[in-house]
Amino acid sequence: MRDLARAIDAAGKVTIFAGAGVRHARDEVLALAEKIGAPVGHSLRGKEWIQYDNPFDVGMSGLLGYGACDDAIHDADLLLLLGTDFPYDQFLPDDVRTAQVDIEPARMGRRTRLDLAVVGDVGETLRLLTPQVEAARSTKFVDHMRKKHEKALGGVVGAYTRDVEHETAIHPEFVADQLDQVAGDDAVFTVDTGMCNVWAARYLSPNGRRRVIGSFLHGSMANALPHANGAAFAARAAGSDRQVVALAGDGGLSMLMGELITARHYDLPVTVVLFNNATLGMVRLEMLVDGLPSFGTDSPDVDYAAVAAALGIPSRRVTDPADVRRALEEALAQPGPALVDVVTDPRALSIPPNITAGQVRGFAAALTKEVLGGGMGEAVSMARSNLRNVPRP
Known part of the structure; x- marks a missing residue:
């Protein structure tokens, strides 16, 4: 000592x-x-x-x-x-x-x-x-x-939380920031492994009463909804009406979609906020950093709001950023399960606070391969999606 x-x-x-x-x-x-x-x-x-x-x-x-x-x-x-x-x-x-x-x-x-x-x-x-x-x-x-x-x-953190209500596609940062504002002061948030971890880390504000739960030690996919169901069961057993919110990715939800039936069957007050970008965003980012163009990371565009509705769960699909806040508020007000399927920009990346020379080389190599492979439009779209998010000295 x-x-x-x-x-x-x-x-x-x-x-x-x-x-x-x-x-x-x-x-x-x-x-x-x-x-x-x-x-x-x-x-x-x-x-x-x-x-x-x-x-x-x-x-x-x-x-x-x-x-x-x-x-x-x-x-x-x-x-x-x-x-x-x-x-x-x-x-x-x-x-x-x-x-x-x-x-x-x-x-x-x-x-x-x-x-x-x-x-x-x-x-x-x-x-x-x-x-x-x-x-x-x-x-x-x-x-x-x-x-x-x-x-x-x-700068980086606030880039897509201001003056973006009329910009499409919807940036996931904006969704997470709006959720942070409308969720309860003692809400329990569960977050899927991958990009949802990033948005939770940067935009959910702790206060000593909120909890953020994820598969932080193991990095298991599809954990948000099972964790949320468990948290809701625990709150019910304790006689609490504490809000439980699952920040789920479409990749994770698709793996354990049966958990929606569990939430519906037991009428659990779980609000699922789905960041639906039809891609495995974190895997895509890791490939780009290593100089590899994205391959095998995209998934079908699924209307998960329709899936939830078929199970009897109140749901809404959001494609306009101006509708995000109202949709979240309405879902959080439901006495049982609810789902908000937000269609977010698949090219939105989590830019770290300091970008290393190796990461720059990796991005450059990956984008060069995209262009040489005929993906000039994809490369330009990715740049546009993240230009405001690049750290500046």
Whole structure:
């Protein structure tokens, strides 16, 4: 503990990266951040516990990430990993001194370099650590990262949530942002693996009462609706009328469509918001990054609202962005299951906060192959769909 305190005191710039292990240590993390002037980034599983009402928040890292978290991690003199087993080592620095606090010894140092390790509960550790560290003499680093974060939120993250009510095709970012605004303050959101993870990570606002549940450890597809049905059963057993909302992709829903029958049979108050782009968006993105044109990722254009209606579930298919908010409000007001089938832009991509040279080369190679293969129109359409979403210095 003393070694960690000395390392923090010796570092001019400290960044905290928090995971799910800070669930019961929120106050302790913020107290340490305030004392040492540290920006606080987080993983997806840590987001709901540490982001809200956090004056030191700089967002998420990773392909799903946003904000200034990546800059804060790489520009630090010391990176302090708290309760996180963040697996995407390509987004973690190998040239920044790193300390890790975790209750599980097997997680120590298995993702990135490790200079200092403290095995223990995050809350208990920080209660002992914080009194031992010196107060920061300057808040220049955290202030700079906060400004970067605010700029990023107004750029990449906010690109398709403003002035888009009359633009077609519907951008999924707009749908997620509208859902965030109309859903309940204690809603339970379940999210499909893939692009729905991205939209949930960037646009659903935690507040200490909301939950976001997904297959975050396993990455299993088609999890949103089964998770939502389970959450609705649990809420019913507890005598709660808590909203349960499934952010589902058409790929995931098509795999376990029978779960719609379950929701209808038990009259579960589950609202399914379907991001229907008739493609496996995350797979498509991964192929583009690796320099491969999309192949085998498209699926049939299915009217899932009609499928739900055939099962007796109130449903609506939305193709006009001006209708999105009303459709969501009406679905959330239903006493039982409901489905909103939103036809979204299949070319919309999740652009990470920092694009590497390798990713640029991959995109360029993939688009070149698209053009040489006769897909000039597809390449132009993809550029148009994402031009506003490209990070700018």
